[in-house]
Amino acid sequence: MNKQTPLIQIKNLDLHFGAFHALKNVSVDFHAGELVGLVGDNGAGKTTLIRVLCGIHTPSAGEVYFDGTRVKTFHPKLAIDQGIETIQQSVGLCDNLSIARNFYLGREPVKRFCGLPLLDFAKMREMSGRVIRQFGLRENVSVDDEVERLSGGERQSVKIGRAVEFKNRVVIMDEPTNHLSVREREHVNELALQLRDQGLLVIYITHDIFQVHRLADRIVIMENGEKIEDASTETMSAEALEEVIRQGGRIVEKRDAV
Amino acid sequence: MLKSEIKRLVRRHTEIGILVISLCLVLLFTLTSEGRWANAYNIGTILQVTATLGLMTLGVALVIGTGEIDISVGSTFGIGALIYLWFAVRIDPVFAALLATGAGALIGAFNGILITRTKTPSLIITLGSLMIFRGLAIALTDGFSFSVPYKERDGLSYSVLGGTEFLGINTGFYWLVAGLAVLLIALKMTPWGNRLLAVGGSAASAHSRGVRVERIKLSAFVVCGVLAAFAGTLEASKLGFADGSMGRLMELQAIAACVLGGCVLAGGRISLPGAVLGAFVLSSVQSYLVVTGVRPQWFILLLGLIVVFAALGDRTLRRWSLKN
Numbered sequence: 001m002n003k004q005t006p007l008i009q010i011k012n013l014d015l016h017f018g019a020f021h022a023l024k025n026v027s028v029d030f031h032a033g034e035l036v037g038l039v040g041d042n043g044a045g046k047t048t049l050i051r052v053l054c055g056i057h058t059p060s061a062g063e064v065y066f067d068g069t070r071v072k073t074f075h076p077k078l079a080i081d082q083g084i085e086t087i088q089q090s091v092g093l094c095d096n097l098s099i100a101r102n103f104y105l106g107r108e109p110v111k112r113f114c115g116l117p118l119l120d121f122a123k124m125r126e127m128s129g130r131v132i133r134q135f136g137l138r139e140n141v142s143v144d145d146e147v148e149r150l151s152g153g154e155r156q157s158v159k160i161g162r163a164v165e166f167k168n169r170v171v172i173m174d175e176p177t178n179h180l181s182v183r184e185r186e187h188v189n190e191l192a193l194q195l196r197d198q199g200l201l202v203i204y205i206t207h208d209i210f211q212v213h214r215l216a217d218r219i220v221i222m223e224n225g226e227k228i229e230d231a232s233t234e235t236m237s238a239e240a241l242e243e244v245i246r247q248g249g250r251i252v253e254k255r256d257a258v
Numbered sequence: 259m260l261k262s263e264i265k266r267l268v269r270r271h272t273e274i275g276i277l278v279i280s281l282c283l284v285l286l287f288t289l290t291s292e293g294r295w296a297n298a299y300n301i302g303t304i305l306q307v308t309a310t311l312g313l314m315t316l317g318v319a320l321v322i323g324t325g326e327i328d329i330s331v332g333s334t335f336g337i338g339a340l341i342y343l344w345f346a347v348r349i350d351p352v353f354a355a356l357l358a359t360g361a362g363a364l365i366g367a368f369n370g371i372l373i374t375r376t377k378t379p380s381l382i383i384t385l386g387s388l389m390i391f392r393g394l395a396i397a398l399t400d401g402f403s404f405s406v407p408y409k410e411r412d413g414l415s416y417s418v419l420g421g422t423e424f425l426g427i428n429t430g431f432y433w434l435v436a437g438l439a440v441l442l443i444a445l446k447m448t449p450w451g452n453r454l455l456a457v458g459g460s461a462a463s464a465h466s467r468g469v470r471v472e473r474i475k476l477s478a479f480v481v482c483g484v485l486a487a488f489a490g491t492l493e494a495s496k497l498g499f500a501d502g503s504m505g506r507l508m509e510l511q512a513i514a515a516c517v518l519g520g521c522v523l524a525g526g527r528i529s530l531p532g533a534v535l536g537a538f539v540l541s542s543v544q545s546y547l548v549v550t551g552v553r554p555q556w557f558i559l560l561l562g563l564i565v566v567f568a569a570l571g572d573r574t575l576r577r578w579s580l581k582n
Contacts, residue, residue: 056466077468091466094459096526097452105456106467108449118447146269148580 005068007032007170007201008053013062015048015225022048023059024225030203032169035196037212037233038205039245040222046205047089049222050172053203054086055079080106083169087159087176095148099137102147103128103162131161135187152179160188164195171195172203177211189215209245213238223248268579272520273532275572279518280535280542287546294549295542302426304541306496309420309430310335312537313437313489314508315515317482319533320441322516324475325458325525326373326380331486331512333391334365335505338487339494340395343404351415351495358491359484365391366483370476388509396502405499420492430492434534437485442530454478458525511540514561518568539564 006029015023023045030036038046051057052064058074065071066082079086086092093102104124110117129143135157137150147155156179163171173192177185192215196202206212213219213233219241221229229244268274288296314331321328338358345354369387373380411421420430445451456464457474465471486505494500517523518539519532543564544557 054466055468075468075470076466077470080468086466088466091460091463094456094463094526096459097456101452101456105452105464106469108452110449117449118443119449119452144270145266 004031006030006065007067009063009065010049010052011063011065013049013052013064014060015052015057016060022225023052026062026222026225026227028220028227028230030170030201032201033196033199034217035192035202035204035215037209037216037219038203038222039207039209039212039219039241041207041245043224044222045225046222047174048225050086050088050174050203050205053079053170054084054088054172077106083167084172085163085166085168085170086172086174087156087163088174089178092159093147093155096146098144098146099132099141099150099158100124100128100143102158103132103143103165107166127165128158128161131165132157135160135184153181153184156180157184160191164191168200170201170203172205174205175207176204177206209242210238213241221245265579265581268575271529272522272527272572272576273529273535274520275568275575276519276529276532276535276539279568280539283539283542287542291546291549295546298426300545300549302423302428304538304545305431306420306428307541307544308534308538309428309434310489310493311508311511311515311541312434312534313430313492314486315512315519315533315537316434316437316441316530317485318509318512319516319519319521319528319530320445320454320478321380321482322513322521322523323445323454323458323525323528324478325461326475326478327513327523328366328369328380328384328479328482329509329513330365330369330384330387330391331482332505332507332509333388333395334362334483334486335490335493335508336395336500336502337365337391338362338490339500339504340398340404340490340502341487342491342494343406343498343500346416346495347406347410351413351419355419355488355491359488362483362485362487362490363480364483365487366480367476369483370479373479374472374475392502392506395504399500399502401502403499403501404494408498411495411498416495419495421495421498428496430496433488433492438530438534441481445528445530450474450477455526455528458527460526511561512537514565515540517565517572520572 008030010026010028013023013026026049040046048057052059055074055076055078063070094105109120109123111120125143137154137157147158156176160176176188180188192202192204204212204216216233218232220227221241221244314335318328318331338361341361342354342358345357365387369384372378372383418429420428422429424432445454453464453469453474456469457471461471490505515536516533518536519529521528521533540561543560547554547557
């Protein structure tokens with residue numbers, strides 16, 4: 001286990017949406033250079049947890065530290081500025097904008113003309129096209145075409161390309177292989193490992209414990225808004241972890257009692 | 259091959275529909291009015307009306323681009339006209355115009371702050387401000403009108419601010435062209451424009467990419483207020499007087515012009531040249547009814563029909579362009 005200061009440290013995190021208690025006293029550390037699988041059933045709180053990390057939700061209680069400094073204000077802009085890039089399932093792309101415009105949304109390259117910040121279209125087209133085509137964008141689709149026209153896999157390619165292109169420290173992948181072909185899926189998994197090997201923290205969210213067990217250094221399992229397991233993949237097999245999910249954490253409770 | 263190129267063109271340029279409608283109407287009006295519609299004087303009048311309505315429409319289009327709506331622009335127009343006339347007589351027309359547009363910015367900020375802070379639908383808030391500022395305009399004028407005598411309106415400042423013509427066209431029209439050019443650059447070529455359309459397309463996705471959604475919406479409301487008040491200034495400078503009802507129902511024309519011009523009310527897809535063409539079409543229709551002796555009351559009915567058919571036509575065209 002990595003003994004350095006965690007890149008992200010979450011302490012006793014709680015999040016309420018009205019009467020609904022979405023995250024319950026969650027504490028977990030994430031280190032640079034590791035690939036962590038975040039696993040759990042639907043409604044377990046995986047996506048909600050990463051939405052706190054990428055600044056979309058502000059926690060009701062608890063503390064989040066990034067690189068040793070406590071995060072006091074939560075906003076996606078601040079998270080992106082710190083190098084936290086998230087590939088989310090349902091959000092991240094605006095159908096009405098072109099691929100190139102989506103790719104750079106929020107961090108558009110500009111050229112100054114008489115002091116005015118004008119979009120650097122040449123760079124936007126060239127870079128976005130080059131990066132996204134590696135991840136399966138059809139040759140007959142122009143980066144000037146609207147995202148509305150893309151297939152599910154191509155939409156995912158834009159998000160993944162964006163995560164790779166910018167110099168990030170953390171890449172959070174929320175079900176990144178959904179809608180992808182077998183070959184594209186392998187490509188994404190290889191990429192996750194490459195990013196980890198480059199020293200980035202990769203958090204990989206999935207339902208598929210067997211898939212992520214092959215990749216991850218550590219698996220964190222969530223259930224009903226709580227963390228119920230945090231184990232190294234070297235010490236626990238995929239079958240044992242699957243049993244934890246199936247039992248809803250009861251195995252862990254018994255083990256801890258013993 | 260040609261068909262797919264046309265589809266791509268239609269997808270990228272929502273104003274194509276209104277361009278075709280405009281050309282057809284110009285042809286129709288020219289052929290059926292025996293020279294009463296297509297003459298230099300009448301076209302000049304149409305362009306003057308297009309200038310004020312068009313400036314207001316540009317602002318409304320930006321707000322629609324963010325997925326919101328501003329129906330208070332008619333009242334902002336009236337307030338702008340009254341403030342301009344009041345101070346133009348007493349101090350200076352340029353200073354008065356600055357004050358009027360400043361008031362428009364404040365009204366826009368009032369709308370924008372309430373909408374973004376309270377998350378109340380923009381239709382409700384701007385309906386409220388439509389009535390608040392109309393009430394204020396009526397109260398300020400107290401049944402009378404503000405005016406500047408004709409002989410006092412001969413300075414350069416009055417002329418530049420829509421008070422006279424240049425090359426046969428009211429100077430207000432040049433403000434519209436300049437406003438369109440500036441906003442087109444801002445919308446298509448700057449990060450602000452990219453983010454504005456993103457907010458309208460999917461506020462949640464824009465937010466997740468770090469876009470300050472509230473700030474973008476607020477900025478659109480402020481620009482909208484400024485343009486509506488400035489349009490009121492130009493109209494007041496042209497007419498030389500204004501009363502409490504000035505700009506009444508213009509908000510509906512501005513929204514209709516946006517719909518005609520290919521702006522999608524759900525947000526994210528707008529065309530500024532299309533919106534201006536929409537304003538031109540409405541001004542042309544109004545003028546056609548006048549020169550052919552049709553009672554002006556029919557204008558509202560016709561306006562409604564045009565908006566419904568334009569919206570349906572635009573929807574059909576877009577679906578066709580998206581079909582593979």
